[in-house]
Amino acid sequence: MIRLDIDAVWDEFLKLAAPVMADEDDGPEDIRQACRNGQAWLFGNDGAYLVLQYQLRPATARMQLLIWLAVSRGAQGCIARNLPFAEALARRLGASRLLFKTKRKGFDRAMPRGWTADHIIWTRELADG
Numbered sequence: 001m002i003r004l005d006i007d008a009v010w011d012e013f014l015k016l017a018a019p020v021m022a023d024e025d026d027g028p029e030d031i032r033q034a035c036r037n038g039q040a041w042l043f044g045n046d047g048a049y050l051v052l053q054y055q056l057r058p059a060t061a062r063m064q065l066l067i068w069l070a071v072s073r074g075a076q077g078c079i080a081r082n083l084p085f086a087e088a089l090a091r092r093l094g095a096s097r098l099l100f101k102t103k104r105k106g107f108d109r110a111m112p113r114g115w116t117a118d119h120i121i122w123t124r125e126l127a128d129g
Contacts (some may be wrong), residue, residue, distance in 0.1 A: 001043040001050060001085045006035040012035035013049055015040070016071040024102070031069060040068060043085070047073035050082055055095055064097040080112040 004067070006013060010032065017028040031051050034040035040053040051068040065088055072078035090098045100115070 001048075001082060002043045004044045004049075005040045006032050008050060009042075009044065009049075013071075016073065017069060018072055022071065029108040034068075035068045035097065035105060043082075045082075048076075048078050048082060050086060052086065053090065054095065057097060064099050065095040067098065067100040070100075083112055 014028050017031065021027050031042075034053065035042050035051070036068060040051055043052065045049045048070070048074070050070050053066040053068050055064055055066055056062075057064045065086065067079070070078045070082065072081075086098060100111070
């Protein structure tokens with residue numbers, strides 16, 4: 001995978017990202033801003049995109065690499081195909097954990113071997129008040 005400028009691939013990225021992020025708390029524009037500001041990185045190869053974010057693990061002094069989004073044209077298995085790249089990058093950065101979060105259903109079946117559900121997060125939206 002190579003690092004990409006999100007604005008250079010925006011049209012194709014948006015077509016792939018928008019439908020899969022429809023139920024998420026954030027969207028493609030949030031990723032675009034984070035990439036523009038250096039808070040996230042976009043990597044790609046043969047129609048697959050990974051958005052990665054290097055971040056402090058909550059309540060620790062250790063770092064983690066978040067796979068914010070993994071999407072591809074056509075073939076399924078984007079995460080499994082690109083996992084070696086993400087793991088190698090996480091190790092080079094000194095991250096103690098590779099993390100993937102989604103609200104999308106079915107990821108318990110889709111995640112490659114070696115991944116475990118770690119936390120369940122319950123949220124409640126608050127009305128302006």
